[in-house]
Amino acid sequence: MSSRRDFLKGALAATGAMVGAGSTVVQARDTYTRPPEAMGLLYDATLCVGCKACMAACKEANNNPPEFNTVDHLWDTPLDTTGYTFNIIKMYRNGTMDTKDAEVNGYAFMKTSCMHCADPSCVSACPVSAMTKNPENGIVEYNADKCIGCRYCVAACPFGIPKYQYDDPLGRIGKCELCRHRHKDGNYSACAEVCPTGATLFGRSEDLLAEAKRRLALKPGTVTKFPRGRLRPATERMLQGKEDGKGQKNRHGWRDEPDQTYEGSVGKYVQHVYGEKEYGGTQVLKLSGVTFEKVGMPNLPPYSSAATSETIQHTLYGGLLMPIAVLGALTWVAKRNVKPDDDDAGKPGDKS
Amino acid sequence: MSAQHHAVPEPVGGPLLNKVTFIAGTLVAIMAAILLYRFIFGLGAVTNLSDGYPWGIWIVVDVMIGSAFACGGFSVAMLVYIFNKGEYHPLVRPALLASLLGYTLAGAGVIFDLGRWWNVWNMYWPWSVNPNSVMFEVAICITLYIVVMWIEFAPVFLEKLGLKDMKRKLNKFLFIVIALGTLLPMMHQSSLGTLWVVLGTQVHPLWQTPLIPALFLLSAIIMGYAVVLFESCIASSAYRRSIEVSLLNPMARIMLGVVAAYLAVRLGDVIFRGVIGRSFALSLEGLMFWLEMACFIAPFFLIGREVQRRNPARLFVAGILLMLGGSLLRLNGFLIGYDTGAGFSYFPSLSEILVTAGMFATEVFVYVIVTRRFPVLPREAPAH
Numbered sequence: 178m179s180s181r182r183d184f185l186k187g188a189l190a191a192t193g194a195m196v197g198a199g200s201t202v203v204q205a206r207d208t209y210t211r212p213p214e215a216m217g218l219l220y221d222a223t224l225c226v227g228c229k230a231c232m233a234a235c236k237e238a239n240n241n242p243p244e245f246n247t248v249d250h251l252w253d254t255p256l257d258t259t260g261y262t263f264n265i266i267k268m269y270r271n272g273t274m275d276t277k278d279a280e281v282n283g284y285a286f287m288k289t290s291c292m293h294c295a296d297p298s299c300v301s302a303c304p305v306s307a308m309t310k311n312p313e314n315g316i317v318e319y320n321a322d323k324c325i326g327c328r329y330c331v332a333a334c335p336f337g338i339p340k341y342q343y344d345d346p347l348g349r350i351g352k353c354e355l356c357r358h359r360h361k362d363g364n365y366s367a368c369a370e371v372c373p374t375g376a377t378l379f380g381r382s383e384d385l386l387a388e389a390k391r392r393l394a395l396k397p398g399t400v401t402k403f404p405r406g407r408l409r410p411a412t413e414r415m416l417q418g419k420e421d422g423k424g425q426k427n428r429h430g431w432r433d434e435p436d437q438t439y440e441g442s443v444g445k446y447v448q449h450v451y452g453e454k455e456y457g458g459t460q461v462l463k464l465s466g467v468t469f470e471k472v473g474m475p476n477l478p479p480y481s482s483a484a485t486s487e488t489i490q491h492t493l494y495g496g497l498l499m500p501i502a503v504l505g506a507l508t509w510v511a512k513r514n515v516k517p518d519d520d521d522a523g524k525p526g527d528k529s
Numbered sequence: 530m531s532a533q534h535h536a537v538p539e540p541v542g543g544p545l546l547n548k549v550t551f552i553a554g555t556l557v558a559i560m561a562a563i564l565l566y567r568f569i570f571g572l573g574a575v576t577n578l579s580d581g582y583p584w585g586i587w588i589v590v591d592v593m594i595g596s597a598f599a600c601g602g603f604s605v606a607m608l609v610y611i612f613n614k615g616e617y618h619p620l621v622r623p624a625l626l627a628s629l630l631g632y633t634l635a636g637a638g639v640i641f642d643l644g645r646w647w648n649v650w651n652m653y654w655p656w657s658v659n660p661n662s663v664m665f666e667v668a669i670c671i672t673l674y675i676v677v678m679w680i681e682f683a684p685v686f687l688e689k690l691g692l693k694d695m696k697r698k699l700n701k702f703l704f705i706v707i708a709l710g711t712l713l714p715m716m717h718q719s720s721l722g723t724l725w726v727v728l729g730t731q732v733h734p735l736w737q738t739p740l741i742p743a744l745f746l747l748s749a750i751i752m753g754y755a756v757v758l759f760e761s762c763i764a765s766s767a768y769r770r771s772i773e774v775s776l777l778n779p780m781a782r783i784m785l786g787v788v789a790a791y792l793a794v795r796l797g798d799v800i801f802r803g804v805i806g807r808s809f810a811l812s813l814e815g816l817m818f819w820l821e822m823a824c825f826i827a828p829f830f831l832i833g834r835e836v837q838r839r840n841p842a843r844l845f846v847a848g849i850l851l852m853l854g855g856s857l858l859r860l861n862g863f864l865i866g867y868d869t870g871a872g873f874s875y876f877p878s879l880s881e882i883l884v885t886a887g888m889f890a891t892e893v894f895v896y897v898i899v900t901r902r903f904p905v906l907p908r909e910a911p912a913h
Contacts, residue, residue, distance in 0.1 A: 257872065259580070298727050304665035305651035305658065323651045326644020328583035329664050333727045337869050340580045341644055343573030348644050473870070475730065482729030487661050489723055489739060493716075494666060500712060507611060507708035514613040515704040 206487040208457035208480045209296035211382050215315035216355060217293055217460030218369060219385040221392065222472070223278050223444025224376035224403065225286040227266055231368035231377055235264040235290075238356050238367035257289070260342035260351035264290040264368055269472045278444055278466025285465065287472035288377060290368070291338045291353035292452060293317050293460035294481070299330035299339050301483035307350075308339070315382070315460050316357050321349040335456065335475055335482070355379075363432035365407050372405065375439075380408030382460045389450045389462050395443040405437035456481040538622050538685075539908040541768055541901045549767070553894040560887020563880045564641055572644055575880040581873020584642075584863060586881050591638035591888050593721055593859045596671070597745075597752045598852065599631025601760065602678065603714040604753025608783065610707045617776055619907035622685065623764065624757050626905050629678045630892045636675055638888060639668075663723045670717035677710045689903050718749035725862050733866030734804040735818045736858075740794060744858065747791040751825075752855040754784035758848030762841055764900070770909055778838040781847065785833070788825055788851065795822070817861050824854030 236243065236253060241261045243253035255262040267289055272282035279285075297317050299308045307324035310317050319339075330339040330350060342348030356366045364370065369379035378385060388408060395401055444466055451469050452459035455477040463474065470476050493499055567575045578585050601624035608614045609621055640646050651657035652668050659665055680699070687696040722745030725732050738744075758777055765772040799805045808818045828847040832838045864875065877885075900906050 257580075298729065300659075301661050302664065302727050303659055304662040304668060305648070305654075307651070307657075321645070323648060323657050324645050325648045325651060326646065327639075327642075327664065328644060329662075329724075331580055331583035332731075332867075333729075335729050335731060337580065341572075341583060343576075343578060343644075344571055345573075346569060346571035348571055348573075475870075477730065482727050483661075485729075485739060486663060486723065486727040489726060489742060490661065490663060490666065490720075493719075493742070500716060503715070504708055504712045507711050508705055510613075511610045511704040511708045511711070514610045514615075515700075515707060 206484050206491055208484040211295040211458050211460055212313060212315045213383070214313055215293075215295075215382040215460045216380070217315075217382040217385055217462065218290075218355070218366060219378040219380070219389055219408070220288045220461065220463045221376050221378070221389075221403075221444070222286055222288075222463070222465040222467070223446065224374045224441070225266065225288070226374055226376070227268065227286045228373065229266050230371045230373065231288070232262075232264055232266060234367040234371040235353070236262070238359060239263055241351070258338065258340055258352075260340045260345075260348065263351060263353040264288065267473060269467055280467045280471065283467070285467045285472060286376075287465065287474070288368075288463070289336075289338075289473065291317060291355075291461070292336055293353075293355065294456050295458040295460070296456060296481035296483050298333040298335065298456075298481065298483050301486060302329040302333040304329070311357075314355075316355050317352075318354055318357065319350055319352060324350055326350075333482075335477055360430075363430060365431060370406055374441075375403045375405035375437075378404060378408050379406065381410060382458075382462065384408050384410050385462050386450060386453060389453075389464055392443065392464060393446050393448055393450065397443050397445040399443050400440055401443055402438050403441050405439065406434065407431060409436075454479045457484070537908050538619070538904040538906060540689075540904055541906055543901050545898055545901060547897075550894055550897050553890040553897075556883070556887045556890035557894060560884050560890070563884050563887075567641065567880075572642070575878065575884075577875060577878045577881065579873055579875065581869040582864065582867075582875035585875060586877045586885050587638055587642045589860060589863045590856075590885050592635045592642075593863065594856045595631055595638065595888065596635040596721070597718065597749045597855055597859065598756050599628040599635065600714060600718065600749045600753030601625075601756040602628030602681075602753070603711065604750050605757055605780075606681070606707060607711050607750075608780070610704070611711055617780060619773065620757055620761070620776060620780070622682075622905045623760060623900070624753075625678065625682050626685075626896060626899055627756065627760060627892070629675075629682050630895050632671065632675050632678060634888050634891055636671060641884065663720055663727065667717045667720045667724065670713050670720070674710070674713040674717065677706055677713060680706050681710050685903050685905060714749065715746060719743065719746040721745055721859075722862075725867075728867065731867055731869055732862055733807070733814045733868070734802070735799060735807055735814060736862035736866045738798050738802060740798045741862070743794055744791065744798075747787060747794065748855040748858055751784060751787050751791060751851050754780060754787070755848040755851035755855070758784075758844045759852060762845040762848070764906065765841075768900075768906070770906070772841045773907070774839055774841060774844075777841075777844055778835070781832055781838050781844055784851070785829065788828060792822075792825055795825075814861070814866050817857065817865050821854055821857035821861055824850045824857060 233253070241263070244255040244259060244261055246254040246256055255265055258265050267287050269285040269287065271280060271284070274282065274284045276283040277285065293316060295315070297310055300310050300317060304327065305323045305325055307320045308317065308330050326341065326348065328341050331341055339350045339352045341350055356364065359367070365379040369377045385408060447465055447468055449469065451463040451465065451474050452461055457480065465472055563575055572578055576585055605617060605620045605624040609617050640649065643649060652665065683699060684696050687699065719742035722741035725737065726739065726741060758781060761773060761777055764770065799808065808815045827850050832843050832847045837843050
């Protein structure tokens with residue numbers, strides 16, 4: 178009854194791939210956190226007046242065409258981010274829309290653009306490293322010269338950010354890259370640069386997080402200072418005007434500009450900095466008066482799905498150990514079972 | 530070694546142009562025209578794809594389901610060479626041919642869907658690849674497997690061409706090719722499921738599970754056997770040959786064993802993760818989940834008993850149900866249970882459907898031509 182024994186051996190070899198996972202070293206891949214010098218944005222919905230200057234500036238900075246959704250085709254009117262719109266201000270409406278930033282009978286704004294995740298799904302998904310995370314400033318960068326257009330990044334992103342240009346036979350993926358092409362001239366993200374109220378603020382994510390927490394700790398209605406444009410770290414603020422000439426790049430590499438900080442009243446915040454912990458944290462952070470889920474920000478766990486996915490892959494394929502072991506077993510079994518009668522020696526019917 | 534005295538494969542013969550090849554050929558021509566248009570004017574010109582549904586039926590049906598349908602070669606070769614069930618040998622070649630065609634087309638289908646296909650070499654360029662990407666692993670494995678299958682199938686062409694010497698040489702290391710041909714589909718069929726793990730909460734919890742690679746692998750093996758049942762019945766009726774019930778009956782029993790294992794993992798998983806309740810909600814997802822499950826459960830009632838398995842009609846229907854069940858698992862996770870938020874919907878365009886039809890037609894077209902001219906199907910016993 179050798180066939181029964183062979184069957185069992187085969188069963189062992191064949192199921193090795195499935196059960197073997199438990200017996201080899203499980204290399205769990207932790208969720209990544211933001212790099213120390215991560216750059217990002219802080220969007221404070223309570224400061225946003227919905228002027229959409231950031232949308233126009235984004236189009237111009239990224240050389241994107243207008244998109245029309247009205248009959249007259251007069252204005253750039255995108256309804257969502259697209260392959261040609263990397264930033265959009267959306268509006269929340271409820272009931273009579275009387276009060277700004279109120280969930281009931283109110284209205285509110287929310288910015289939609291790339292969150293620059295600490296552990297981006299798009300980067301994990303991309304098979305050809307066209308989507309990468311800059312190891313220093315953490316910007317999630319796109320390289321069209323490598324991109325094969327498979328749109329796995331589009332499917333993977335929980336925020337629906339990478340978008341493909343379906344209308345173009347040479348279409349690419351479009352998404353916010355924090356205006357990294359403007360950085361070398363000392364310019365930062367165009368959306369933050371033009372924001373009149375400082376609702377969108379550019380800076381180091383760590384500084385932005387501290388600023389967000391400062392605002393959450395304040396009593397609604399009290400008066401406080403709101404910076405505009407670029408959030409300067411405390412060290413830089415002390416040096417302001419001492420070592421930098423006007424219009425020159427300062428020692429941090431950013432073009433010097435006058436301090437535009439102003440005084441305003443503190444909004445009624447939901448006590449949550451969106452992006453502090455979601456998916457291991459994002460470099461773009463958000464404050465809102467309306468529950469985040471209602472303004473289109475998904476409820477995400479503190480661990481990333483990239484980590485889950487890569488843990489599975491590394492467990493099964495880490496160092497190719499398991500595939501090689503299974504292949505060895507399969508080869509051994511197959512060698513015994515491939516019978517010489519597979520040879521056609523003496524078989525009729527060959528000369529057709 | 531009496532089990533090894535099985536029927537020798539032989540060309541079926543007959544005309545190449547007939548009703549089936551004519552219809553299939555027409556569908557292939559329509560597909561070619563649509564694809565030409567697609568490559569000139571872009572994906573948006575022919576598909577209903579959007580950023581909410583970046584993958585449509587070209588990926589989910591042509592590649593995901595198409596390659597699972599093409600697992601017959603893998604499932605049967607595993608039975609014959611790994612589990613040493615030599616008696617199933619006559620089933621190997623026809624199954625392998627269907628697999629070869631299915632996978633080659635799935636590979637081509639990926640190219641049709643790639644938005645920047647001219648960059649595809651980056652997938653194999655060491656300075657570009659991202660080993661963390663599930664898709665990278667899938668792509669490499671499928672590419673290798675297509676090569677391996679052509680080598681596995683090469684004896685058919687060598688026989689036809691009378692190159693016995695070369696065939697004998699190939700046979701000496703065929704066992705390595707067969708081992709690889711078993712390992713590679715295990716790797717990428719499971720990873721095709723892992724593809725949706727990174728999609729996270731966008732995939733409905735009834736399908737989003739870390740056990741998805743095991744479910745995809747088991748269901749691919751099941752679909753492989755189911756396709757063999759389906760194909761054997763179709764080929765027999767089309768070529769007016771007797772059905773190999775003596776082989777299909779015990780193979781179907783083995784298949785049911787795998788289905789039982791699949792159901793245990795599937796149900797155990799949704800119960801253990803505490804999401805089984807979501808399936809009872811009055812929703813499309815809940816309905817689709819049970820429809821999917823029904824396709825896997827019904828075969829036990831159809832062909833659970835020995836007598837039932839002797840009935841070709843029952844084998845045929847059970848095969849179709851299991852093919853459908855595995856297809857639903859893939860369709861449900863990638864399209865029906867996938868939600869990127871409000872404002873997006875997807876139903877394939879006519880062009881998308883015609884291309885998918887053209888892909889399957891290509892398979893039929895080539896299958897008919899190869900089986901009529903090359904030694905693939907077992908020779909009919911002269912007693913008939």
